[in-house]
Amino acid sequence: MIESLEPLYDKIKLLKDYKPSKKVNALFWELCNFCTNNNNLDQDIKIDENIYNLNKICAKAEVEMEKYYSKNIKNISDLQNFIYYNNYELLSELEYLNLNFFLKNNFKNILFIWWWSLPLTSIILALKYGISSHIIDIDSDSIELSKNLIKNLWLEEKITIKLWDAKTYVDDKKYDVVYIASLVFLDDNKKLLSNISNIDSKLFLTRSSHWLRQILYKKIDEKIINKYFNIKLVIHPKNEIINSILILTKK
Numbered sequence: 001m002i003e004s005l006e007p008l009y010d011k012i013k014l015l016k017d018y019k020p021s022k023k024v025n026a027l028f029w030e031l032c033n034f035c036t037n038n039n040n041l042d043q044d045i046k047i048d049e050n051i052y053n054l055n056k057i058c059a060k061a062e063v064e065m066e067k068y069y070s071k072n073i074k075n076i077s078d079l080q081n082f083i084y085y086n087n088y089e090l091l092s093e094l095e096y097l098n099l100n101f102f103l104k105n106n107f108k109n110i111l112f113i114w115w116w117s118l119p120l121t122s123i124i125l126a127l128k129y130g131i132s133s134h135i136i137d138i139d140s141d142s143i144e145l146s147k148n149l150i151k152n153l154w155l156e157e158k159i160t161i162k163l164w165d166a167k168t169y170v171d172d173k174k175y176d177v178v179y180i181a182s183l184v185f186l187d188d189n190k191k192l193l194s195n196i197s198n199i200d201s202k203l204f205l206t207r208s209s210h211w212l213r214q215i216l217y218k219k220i221d222e223k224i225i226n227k228y229f230n231i232k233l234v235i236h237p238k239n240e241i242i243n244s245i246l247i248l249t250k251k
Contacts, residue, residue, distance in 0.1 A: 018061035066118035114181035117145035
């Protein structure tokens with residue numbers, strides 16, 4: 001464990017649950033700032049047991065955060081007051097600009113695979129750039145929360161959502177980009193990844209992490225990605241953006 005991180009880790013371990021609250025939000029906000037601002041520590045990170053445990057806690061906290069805010073965002077004002085909205089907006093803008101470079105400013109429709117209960121990227125791209133998207137997920141609760149959120153934001157004409165297993169997903173549409181949740185790559189699931197790689201899309205995109213940000217968001221094994229896709233671009237932000245970006249094409 002990084003010595004200067006230990007006091008914060010000790011406080012997080014004592015939390016009874018990870019549902020958003022003043023205390024929970026403050027601790028994870030502090031953790032995010034630590035991981036994005038301590039660039040001098042980035043090259044020295046070692047994924048020991050404590051770091052691994054903290055990463056698992058962050059994953060659980062993210063699920064609770066998404067559920068909570070998906071239920072409580074009722075309008076655009078609520079959306080923009082979401083604690084991590086600025087980070088998502090910067091990340092979505094960075095992705096949009098780089099995808100547009102490859103697509104020569106012809107970027108109109110997206111498929112999102114496994115985007116859980118708070119599909120902020122889809123929402124931001126619709127609001128800022130008028131981009132339409134279709135979301136599929138295997139979790140019925142996430143689907144229901146997402147649909148209600150999209151309805152609250154009056155984005156039903158731009159964003160559609162369906163319950164569908166990506167292992168059996170069939171679509172005759174052509175997409176500019178398929179966004180693939182990083183969880184898809186955490187296990188080398190041949191049937192799932194093969195089916196996704198066969199979707200008719202010009203580009204694919206997934207998110208990973210680097211250096212200290214691995215504490216917040218699990219890093220993808222690029223060897224698994226390379227079995228099914230060609231990696232065209234990897235972006236490791238060094239500002240407050242948490243995620244790395246990988247832009248892919250079919251093999």
